[in-house]
Amino acid sequence: MKITGIETLVCHARMRNWVFVKILTDQDGLWGWGEATLEWHTRSVIGAIEDLSTLLIGEDPRRIEHLWQIMYRQHFWHGNGIVRATAISGIDIALWDILGKIHGVPCFELWGGPVRDYIRTYCHLGGGKMELFYETHPKDAKRFGELALQAVEDGFTAFKSMAVPPTMPIEGLTPIHYAEACVSAMRESAGPEIDIMVDCHARPSPRMGIRFARALEPYGLYFFEEPCWPETMADIAAVQNAVSTPIATGERLVSQHHFRELFELRACSVIQPDITHCGGLSEARRIAAMAESYRIAIAPHNPQGPVSTAASLAFGFATPSYIICEAVHADVPWRYDVVSESYTVEKNGRTVKPWHTPGLGIEIIESEVSKHPFEQEVLQRVFYPDGSVGDW
Numbered sequence: 449m450k451i452t453g454i455e456t457l458v459c460h461a462r463m464r465n466w467v468f469v470k471i472l473t474d475q476d477g478l479w480g481w482g483e484a485t486l487e488w489h490t491r492s493v494i495g496a497i498e499d500l501s502t503l504l505i506g507e508d509p510r511r512i513e514h515l516w517q518i519m520y521r522q523h524f525w526h527g528n529g530i531v532r533a534t535a536i537s538g539i540d541i542a543l544w545d546i547l548g549k550i551h552g553v554p555c556f557e558l559w560g561g562p563v564r565d566y567i568r569t570y571c572h573l574g575g576g577k578m579e580l581f582y583e584t585h586p587k588d589a590k591r592f593g594e595l596a597l598q599a600v601e602d603g604f605t606a607f608k609s610m611a612v613p614p615t616m617p618i619e620g621l622t623p624i625h626y627a628e629a630c631v632s633a634m635r636e637s638a639g640p641e642i643d644i645m646v647d648c649h650a651r652p653s654p655r656m657g658i659r660f661a662r663a664l665e666p667y668g669l670y671f672f673e674e675p676c677w678p679e680t681m682a683d684i685a686a687v688q689n690a691v692s693t694p695i696a697t698g699e700r701l702v703s704q705h706h707f708r709e710l711f712e713l714r715a716c717s718v719i720q721p722d723i724t725h726c727g728g729l730s731e732a733r734r735i736a737a738m739a740e741s742y743r744i745a746i747a748p749h750n751p752q753g754p755v756s757t758a759a760s761l762a763f764g765f766a767t768p769s770y771i772i773c774e775a776v777h778a779d780v781p782w783r784y785d786v787v788s789e790s791y792t793v794e795k796n797g798r799t800v801k802p803w804h805t806p807g808l809g810i811e812i813i814e815s816e817v818s819k820h821p822f823e824q825e826v827l828q829r830v831f832y833p834d835g836s837v838g839d840w
């Protein structure tokens with residue numbers, strides 16, 4: 449059995465260009481789907497996949513670990529930069545889809561079978577619609593409360609918000625009060641049983657991250673995400689040690705080596721590896737094995753397209769410390785036209801049960817994808833009031 453081709457299909461979805469990876473084999477009707485979406489780096493990732501293809505064409509797709517080692521270690525530069533790691537991830541996901549199809553079982557059966565009966569999903573406020581999630585200013589606490597109620601009415605038992613504004617390295621009480629007001633409004637609308645998450649997008653400095661975390665402590669957040677830059681993990685550890693709220697991070701980390709440092713520092717309670725960036729399902733499983741020994745929970749980052757979601761769910765069904773699946777459903781109105789999925793999301797509670805279809809249980813509808821060709825992603829740039837550069 450041989451790999452005969454690796455194709456990339458770009459599907460423009462406003463904030464992102466979804467990059468679907470299709471691996472073709474010499475067996476009739478046997479191919480696999482992966483995803484290598486990296487917002488604002490679409491052309492780079494497609495080029496990286498083309499470069500990696502030279503190592504893979506003619507190889508046996510069943511030797512996933514061997515091919516992963518080739519992709520990560522050969523051509524001298526290790527695959528731990530975000531572009532190449534995303535390319536490796538997209539290919540790795542597609543190889544697991546192929547292996548599941550060869551054996552006629554869902555991917556999670558290849559990894560020991562389901563460890564749970566269902567997976568809970570959570571949404572972004574506004575369902576992932578760009579304007580509602582990213583552009584509702586934390587000044588507008590009332591709007592946060594309304595969107596929280598909408599999420600609960602849509603059946604979600606958990607949701608995430610961007611309730612921390614872009615903040616200069618040191619600021620006074622104003623941004624802290626904005627965040628408190630937003631979380632208070634969301635808690636009031638959603639009630640005590642709904643899990644609320646706040647994503648800081650690493651906007652605060654380490655010290656401001658601690659101030660936000662302490663201010664939000666009384667609201668019992670499910671987790672508090674990326675409170676400061678991931679470059680210095682000791683800073684994340686300082687936030688984690690300052691509060692009892694679980695700190696989450698890891699969506700920008702690539703490879704087991706970066707996660708190991710996070711674990712050694714006891715820097716967080718939840719890791720969020722992105723399966724389309726961290727090295728694919730193969731590397732995510734290694735990271736998960738390490739996380740187990742530290743009793744750290746896993747909630748993969750997943751705001752991208754439908755192959756990424758299927759990969760996260762398949763991973764979750766085989767990973768004991770997986771707690772919840774990030775999901776967006778309203779980023780583009782035609783989201784479900786480009787894919788057929790063999791799982792359904794329960795309207796009440798927004799949970800997903802294991803599927804029986806082989807592999808990732810999805811098929812990308814290429815004729816629908818071709819209706820949304822590449823366009824430059826909507827730029828998201830942040831400047832502080834004095835004109836200096838801030839973090840999105």
Ligand SMILES: [Mg+2]
Nearest residue numbers: 647649673699
């Ligand atoms: Mg995040």
